[in-house]
Amino acid sequence: MSTREVYTDRLQAGVLLLPTMLVSLLFLYYPTVRAVGLSFYRASLARSDVFVGLENYRRLAGSGEYLRSVLISVLFATCVVVGVMAVALCVSFLIHEIEVGKGLYLVAVIWPYALPPAVAGLVFLFIAHPNIGIFTSYIEALGVDVNWFSNGPQAFVVVLIAAVWKQIGYNVIFMTAALGNIPDSLTETAELDGVSRTQRLLRVYVPIISPTLVFLVIMNTIYGFFGTFAMVDLMTKGGPAGATNILIYDLYRTAFQFYEFGFASAKSVVLFIAVGLLMYGQFRLSDRYAYYGG
Amino acid sequence: MTDVTLQNVRKEFDGVVAVKNIDLQIPDGAFVTVVGPSGCGKSTTLRLIAGLEQATDGTIQMGNQDVTGVEPKDRDVAMVFQNYALYPHMTARRNITFGMKSAGDFSDEEIDRQVEEATAVLDIDDLLDRKPGELSGGERQRVALGRALVRDPEVFLMDEPLSNLDAKLRIKMRAELAKLHSEFGTTTIYVTHDQTEALTLGDRVVVMNDGRIQQVDSPQRLYDYPETRFVAEFIGDPAMNMLSVDISRDGTEYEAVGPTFRIPLPEGDGLETAAGAKALLGVRPESLSVADSADRSSFAAEVTVTEPLGDSLLLECRTGDQEFKLHAEPRTAVEPGDRVALTVETERLHLFDPQTGEAIYHAAAAESSERSGVPAG
Numbered sequence: 306m307s308t309r310e311v312y313t314d315r316l317q318a319g320v321l322l323l324p325t326m327l328v329s330l331l332f333l334y335y336p337t338v339r340a341v342g343l344s345f346y347r348a349s350l351a352r353s354d355v356f357v358g359l360e361n362y363r364r365l366a367g368s369g370e371y372l373r374s375v376l377i378s379v380l381f382a383t384c385v386v387v388g389v390m391a392v393a394l395c396v397s398f399l400i401h402e403i404e405v406g407k408g409l410y411l412v413a414v415i416w417p418y419a420l421p422p423a424v425a426g427l428v429f430l431f432i433a434h435p436n437i438g439i440f441t442s443y444i445e446a447l448g449v450d451v452n453w454f455s456n457g458p459q460a461f462v463v464v465l466i467a468a469v470w471k472q473i474g475y476n477v478i479f480m481t482a483a484l485g486n487i488p489d490s491l492t493e494t495a496e497l498d499g500v501s502r503t504q505r506l507l508r509v510y511v512p513i514i515s516p517t518l519v520f521l522v523i524m525n526t527i528y529g530f531f532g533t534f535a536m537v538d539l540m541t542k543g544g545p546a547g548a549t550n551i552l553i554y555d556l557y558r559t560a561f562q563f564y565e566f567g568f569a570s571a572k573s574v575v576l577f578i579a580v581g582l583l584m585y586g587q588f589r590l591s592d593r594y595a596y597y598g599g
Numbered sequence: 600m601t602d603v604t605l606q607n608v609r610k611e612f613d614g615v616v617a618v619k620n621i622d623l624q625i626p627d628g629a630f631v632t633v634v635g636p637s638g639c640g641k642s643t644t645l646r647l648i649a650g651l652e653q654a655t656d657g658t659i660q661m662g663n664q665d666v667t668g669v670e671p672k673d674r675d676v677a678m679v680f681q682n683y684a685l686y687p688h689m690t691a692r693r694n695i696t697f698g699m700k701s702a703g704d705f706s707d708e709e710i711d712r713q714v715e716e717a718t719a720v721l722d723i724d725d726l727l728d729r730k731p732g733e734l735s736g737g738e739r740q741r742v743a744l745g746r747a748l749v750r751d752p753e754v755f756l757m758d759e760p761l762s763n764l765d766a767k768l769r770i771k772m773r774a775e776l777a778k779l780h781s782e783f784g785t786t787t788i789y790v791t792h793d794q795t796e797a798l799t800l801g802d803r804v805v806v807m808n809d810g811r812i813q814q815v816d817s818p819q820r821l822y823d824y825p826e827t828r829f830v831a832e833f834i835g836d837p838a839m840n841m842l843s844v845d846i847s848r849d850g851t852e853y854e855a856v857g858p859t860f861r862i863p864l865p866e867g868d869g870l871e872t873a874a875g876a877k878a879l880l881g882v883r884p885e886s887l888s889v890a891d892s893a894d895r896s897s898f899a900a901e902v903t904v905t906e907p908l909g910d911s912l913l914l915e916c917r918t919g920d921q922e923f924k925l926h927a928e929p930r931t932a933v934e935p936g937d938r939v940a941l942t943v944e945t946e947r948l949h950l951f952d953p954q955t956g957e958a959i960y961h962a963a964a965a966e967s968s969e970r971s972g973v974p975a976g
Contacts, residue, residue: 490684493651498698498750499672508697512688596688 337577344570354567361571370547371555371572375579378552381465382529388469389525390518393476398506400477401484411481418474422532426539429467453541457548460541464549467540468533476521483514512596519591523584530580552576601662601753601786602627603648608657610643617643619810620657625788625803630780632789632801636833640810641790642758648788649756650674661753672702674754677747681759683739685731691742692727695749710749717748720779737768744776748783755787761796773799794834798822806830823963828956831881831949837913840887840923841879843953848874855880855950858919860898862943864950869960873950878959881949884913887925889933893940902937916941 344361346354365371400410417425432439433453441451453459487510495505511518534553537543543550543558556576560569603625610618618640625631633641646652648659650671658667666674685694695714699705705713718724721741731739740760747755760776761769777800780787791797797804798818806813806821806829813833814826825831825839832838844855846864853864853874862880864870890897903922904915911926914933925941933939950960 488682488684490680490682491686493649493671494678494680494684494698494746495701496651497649497671497676497678499702499704500698501701504701508701509686513686515688 340570340573342570343567344574346567347565348567348570349564350566351564357567361568362575364568365571365575373547374550374552374555377461377548377550378530381461381468381533381549381551382526384465385468385472385529385533386522386525388465389472389476389528390521392469393473393480393521394506394511396473397477397480397484398510400481402502411477414477415474417471418478420471422471422535423539425471426467426536429463429470429536430540433463433467455545457545460545460548464533464536464540467536468529471536472525472528472532476525479517479521480514483517484510487513515591515595519587519595522591523587526583526587527580530576602629603754603786603788604660605644605648606658606660608644608647608659609655610640610647610652611655616810618647618654621807621810621812623805623812623815625786628784628786630777630787630789630800630802631805632791632797632803633805633807634791634794634797634833635807635813637792639807641792641805641807644807645678645756645758645788645790648754649676649678651678675752676754676756677750677752678756678758679740679743679747679760681762683731683743683763685739685743685746687731690728690730691723691734691745694731694742695727695746698746699749713749713751714745717745720748720782721745721775736764737772740764740772744779748779751785753786755785757787757789759791760789762791762793769796776800794836798834806833808833824958824961825881825949826958828879828881828951828958831951831958835883837884837924839949840882840884840925841951842882842921842923844878844880846870846873846876846878846950855948857921859900860918861896862898862948863896863945864948864960865945865962867960867962867964869950873959877953879951879953881951882923882943883947884923884925886944886947887923887941888944889914889925889927889931890940890942894942896945897940897942899938900941902933902935902939904935905933914939 343354345356345358347357347360348354396414400407400414403410420428431437433441433451435441435451435454438451445451451459453463491509491513492505495509500509530551531553533551534557537549537551537554538557541549543554552572553576556569556572559565559572603623605621605623607620607622608618609616609620621640621644623644633644635641643652647654650666650669654667658665660666661674685691686697689697692714695717696710699710699713714727718727721744723738723741723745726734726738726742731742734742740763743760757776761772764772773796776789789796789800798821801818803815804818804821805815808829814821814830816824821830821834825834828841832841842855842857844857844862847854847856847861848870851866853866853870855862855864855878857880893899898918900916900918900923902914902916906913906915907929908926910929912929912931912933914925914927916923916925916939927933946963948960948962949958951957952959
């Protein structure tokens, strides 16, 4: 690491940093500290806060409903990461290979990502609505009874598809950029050697773009746990019967529907620590497997 | 091993013509170098032979087979790239074997044997477990060569393989490439912008410019008998001097006449038609020398720049409004601004048509049968 002093005047540097630091302090670090503190209280709108120590955490550990939400979140996030990356990799490879209309395909793929999550959720709600959905009749023609308003597993799959669909564009941007950086001569060598397309993708391209893939695994994990809130809220409200009740939605309800701020804070602290640990594990793994050159 | 024939091959990229209907025959087992300035179409020609580009028009044959529309992998060619094109995440060994294993045409024992052979020849046995990032430029290029060798292809295609190496290593690898070719005898097509590489490596040299083949010849003939002004000026460093002259005739005596000089021309083909017209007199810098005293065939010039090269003294001179360069004896006592008398080795003169640039006369009569550097069989 080289340290280069861009500003010789420390005061000037400080002043320029100040706005960012203020915003971060006010909207990021202060709420974090406040949430951790609040998690040790019984807090609600009506009564004054009462210190309860680890009571909130004890309650969490004993809650079967919460445990189920954890399992659903982990399953959901895993499916999102794997689904998004598998589809995005195939799409990126196809876009990378095609010579005509590359830009058009890219725009088409990136479009869902450009939508606000709430709009994407609404759009998907109408695409797949059990009664009036555009795709519903076609899917029912295949012999599937579309009733995800009442069928839990179906609801999970529908929200999952919506979440994947929304996030593919983001992944494709990074993957096509990474693929574009691979020297043509590597592709040509593989072609001359008779390496098949699938082999070329899996044995040549994927290892070379692995740093980008690691970055995307992490971003998609965050998205899987936190970014899919709007879709759950708009499409299923966590139901039916808790089938799509992921942690972020669960804690939102605890806080803003049941007004149990202390309990919700405990939930958010647990989620924060869990995802933090997961990130750490992913970084450690990536150091071992990703190819960073050299 | 096989021969390669290009017939009327043309390549256009979005309306830009990169290769303009070229014909080229590469005999079985030859080492052919293709040389020209950047953008002359030499790399495109190589890529057309590899199948990485599809010809807009014309046919490419290997052996007796028309391969014009054939996939690169089915042409049985191996290519070595300027940037080595090694897979950065694989060890040297895996780089060498990956293609063979993927193609699935070789058994494991066969692959091991081939790798052992090739790496021994290239002296890279110790490097096989390292990744490209841990290898020097020269080592990387050896691994890339190893990858090409193990496939035992019909044709080797090399696209400026030594351009990324430093000067000393380049000379060493040049010698090794020549050795490899004499050992394996595989037909090799080698593209370079470096005329020294082209002349030292090639049995035959193809000079290209602006999408066209200017001349195909053995290195020495290319130097001695350039067919066009472009070849004359491209081959040789410093380039051949071009002086505007009128050709005058007096009985059977011919002279190239400039504003400040008259240079006698030995009898030869082409002089009779050139007489009375304007022409470009081509004189190589080593064919000019500083004379001790002025005589009938010498002429005066002013020295403008002196460049001591060690083994010779390069002089830039001016006579009238024409400038030219010459190699003088080292340690010749001349300074910029001096006037010197120059003599010309008249056996090494050339005349070119000022409009078309084609050669109209070479002072040294060409040998009747062309010496071929291509080994038979």
